[in-house]
Amino acid sequence: MLDKSATPTRSIYFSEEHEQLRAQVRRFVENEVKPHGLQWEEQGYVPREVLQKMGSLGFLGIRYPAEYGGSEMDTLGTVVLAEELGRSTFGGFAITVLVHTDMASVHIFNAGSPALKDKFMPDVVAGKKIVAVCVTEPFAGSDVKGIRTTARREGNDYVINGSKTFITNGVHADLYCVAAKTDPKAQPSQSVSMLLVEKGNSGLKVARPLDKHGWRSSDTAELHFDNCRVPAENILGQEGRGFYAIMKNFQNERTTIGAMCIGECSAALELTLDWVKSREAFGAPLWSKQAIRQRLAELAGKVEAGRQLVYHAAWLDARGFDATKEVSMVKAYCGELVNEVMYDCVQFHGGLGFMRESAIERMSRDARVQAIGGGATEVMLEEVAKRM
Amino acid sequence: MKVLVAVKRVIDFNVKARVKPDGSGIDLANVKMSMNPFDEIAVEEAIRMKEAGKATEIVAVSVGPQQASETIRTALAMGADRGILVKNDGPVEPLAVAKILKGIVDAEKPNLVILGKQAIDDDSNQTGQMLAALLNWPQGTFASKVAMEADSVSVTREIDGGLQTVKLKLPAIVTTDLRLNEPRYASLPNIMKAKKKPIDEKTPADYGVDVAPRLKVVKTAEPAGRKAGVKVDSVAALVDKLKNEAGVI
Numbered sequence: 001m002l003d004k005s006a007t008p009t010r011s012i013y014f015s016e017e018h019e020q021l022r023a024q025v026r027r028f029v030e031n032e033v034k035p036h037g038l039q040w041e042e043q044g045y046v047p048r049e050v051l052q053k054m055g056s057l058g059f060l061g062i063r064y065p066a067e068y069g070g071s072e073m074d075t076l077g078t079v080v081l082a083e084e085l086g087r088s089t090f091g092g093f094a095i096t097v098l099v100h101t102d103m104a105s106v107h108i109f110n111a112g113s114p115a116l117k118d119k120f121m122p123d124v125v126a127g128k129k130i131v132a133v134c135v136t137e138p139f140a141g142s143d144v145k146g147i148r149t150t151a152r153r154e155g156n157d158y159v160i161n162g163s164k165t166f167i168t169n170g171v172h173a174d175l176y177c178v179a180a181k182t183d184p185k186a187q188p189s190q191s192v193s194m195l196l197v198e199k200g201n202s203g204l205k206v207a208r209p210l211d212k213h214g215w216r217s218s219d220t221a222e223l224h225f226d227n228c229r230v231p232a233e234n235i236l237g238q239e240g241r242g243f244y245a246i247m248k249n250f251q252n253e254r255t256t257i258g259a260m261c262i263g264e265c266s267a268a269l270e271l272t273l274d275w276v277k278s279r280e281a282f283g284a285p286l287w288s289k290q291a292i293r294q295r296l297a298e299l300a301g302k303v304e305a306g307r308q309l310v311y312h313a314a315w316l317d318a319r320g321f322d323a324t325k326e327v328s329m330v331k332a333y334c335g336e337l338v339n340e341v342m343y344d345c346v347q348f349h350g351g352l353g354f355m356r357e358s359a360i361e362r363m364s365r366d367a368r369v370q371a372i373g374g375g376a377t378e379v380m381l382e383e384v385a386k387r388m
Numbered sequence: 389m390k391v392l393v394a395v396k397r398v399i400d401f402n403v404k405a406r407v408k409p410d411g412s413g414i415d416l417a418n419v420k421m422s423m424n425p426f427d428e429i430a431v432e433e434a435i436r437m438k439e440a441g442k443a444t445e446i447v448a449v450s451v452g453p454q455q456a457s458e459t460i461r462t463a464l465a466m467g468a469d470r471g472i473l474v475k476n477d478g479p480v481e482p483l484a485v486a487k488i489l490k491g492i493v494d495a496e497k498p499n500l501v502i503l504g505k506q507a508i509d510d511d512s513n514q515t516g517q518m519l520a521a522l523l524n525w526p527q528g529t530f531a532s533k534v535a536m537e538a539d540s541v542s543v544t545r546e547i548d549g550g551l552q553t554v555k556l557k558l559p560a561i562v563t564t565d566l567r568l569n570e571p572r573y574a575s576l577p578n579i580m581k582a583k584k585k586p587i588d589e590k591t592p593a594d595y596g597v598d599v600a601p602r603l604k605v606v607k608t609a610e611p612a613g614r615k616a617g618v619k620v621d622s623v624a625a626l627v628d629k630l631k632n633e634a635g636v637i
Contacts, residue, residue, distance in 0.1 A: 024574050024575075073576070
């Protein structure tokens with residue numbers, strides 16, 4: 001039975017602590033992100049001090065154990081973080097943080113040896129070491145088994161050779177979780193391993209920072225591994241099990257992206273609502289036109305549906321249920337939805353929406369990748385279809 | 389030294405307040421509520437005193453509905469030690485709050501009470517002053533700087549035309565102005581720890597206070613929208629309008 005004496009929150013999914021986390025992240029975004037975001041877009045990366053400040057507030061260790069400085073919350077805590085960072089209107093900032101917390105460092109935490117975790121996790125949680133995950137290659141993206149980078153065993157080392165591209169945090173990260181084929185002759189699904197490479201390794205070269213359509217405050221790189229030698233104990237998990245680790249962590253990544261999309265949609269609708277209520281055309285605010293307000297109402301409904309789907313998928317995961325189908329739905333639905341929302345929000349902003357000075361212009365560019373990265377919509381729909 | 393801090397749950401400062409269609413008040417349904425910003429400053433000041441070794445315990449008090457425990461929890465996550473929630477669902481006017489706070493002061497015997505100078509919902513700016521009168525304690529209102537000494541506190545106040553510093557003998561009342569400090573964020577580890585800090589629940593009756601309102605709100609209305617201005621094409625036209633239309637010169 002519902003405990004009516006407990007403090008009521010407006011959702012069945014969130015505790016008071018989740019709501020407090022939400023309030024603190026929102027305040028951080030308002031005060032520490034929004035006033036500086038344009039400068040980060042210009043320079044192409046988020047300053048390390050900002051990430052360290054988030055680390056000191058516990059935002060980078062929401063689910064990690066207390067021994068590493070984490071707070072041992074659940075998947076819904078991640079959703080709160082991603083949704084609120086999505087609301088910042090700076091997708092590049094949001095993805096910088098979320099790749100670190102929920103897409104890259106999870107490889108170290110979930111599969112790294114106790115020694116590796118003890119060595120790196122406290123700094124990861126504090127924001128002192130930033131992590132990137134390197135799976136995508138010039139010839140393999142969503143098709144993870146098709147990667148060509150190799151890691152050859154030589155004595156007590158692995159020697160990595162190959163190229164990675166579109167790597168978020170790729171320029172400024174300190175730690176790289178790299179997918180490579182340790183046994184190219186094995187079955188594709190048994191051939192991939194994850195290895196941890198530290199910045200400063202002479203075999204790791206940042207070939208070039210990439211110039212992107214959106215997410216411009218995020219640093220993205222092409223990386224070359226040229227006889228990059230790492231000690232064998234830097235393997236994350238068992239040899240040959242990397243493909244499964246990547247697939248498992250994709251679930252969290254996709255939930256996170258879904259929540260980020262929902263935050264972006266909400267912020268875009270709020271900006272647009274403000275605009276159409278104040279902008280006059282033909283003698284009255286745009287809001288007085290049914291075509292506009294009904295379309296915004298319709299989008300608000302779709303966003304709310306997406307939000308509840310994200311929450312539900314996260315809740316299933318937090319409860320230990322397999323949520324692959326729901327998470328795939330989240331990624332397919334939210335990645336498309338955010339683009340639908342941005343299209344109309346730009347439209348309703350009129351000429352201003354086409355100008356670089358408007359937030360909605362940036363947000364529409366940031367949205368595009370959400371239907372691509374972390375599993376393209378088409379791939380996600382196949383994952384859903386397989387389970388129908 | 390024990391510090392008592394009063395915190396109020398109010399409509400979030402970022403929310404655009406809307407008047408209910410029937411004019412009976414502000415629409416609070418599904419509206420984000422937060423700690424009164426002046427009270428956040430009060431909590432922050434108390435925590436800084438504790439960090440400087442000048443306070444030993446911080447008690448956060450709120451008068452309001454059950455959900456006001458969230459506001460107390462925020463104070464606990466920032467660094468207060470424990471909370472007291474005086475539960476009451478209806479409106480409570482400043483005098484009733486001051487009387488309840490007096491009851492709590494009598495029971496808790498703090499050396500210092502810090503309050504926001506006003507709450508951003510009704511902007512009354514009365515509770516601290518009334519509490520000082522009820523307790524017959526010295527008060528330093530609108531503090532922009534607070535310096536604790538052994539048995540006194542120096543309060544720099546923002547007043548019309550400048551700053552005034554008063555020295556109060558403890559125990560005393562201080563109310564905060566915006567420039568006193570910048571409240572910290574509650575870190576997530578501290579949010580989790582705050583779960584375990586105790587919140588006592590009381591009622592106004594426990595302090596013998598009748599909270600029945602003494603004022604009646606007749607009507608709440610939106611301020612009239614500003615009309616567009618007019619452009620004049622010369623200084624002469626401007627002077628003419630100021631003289632003959634506005635009648636200000």
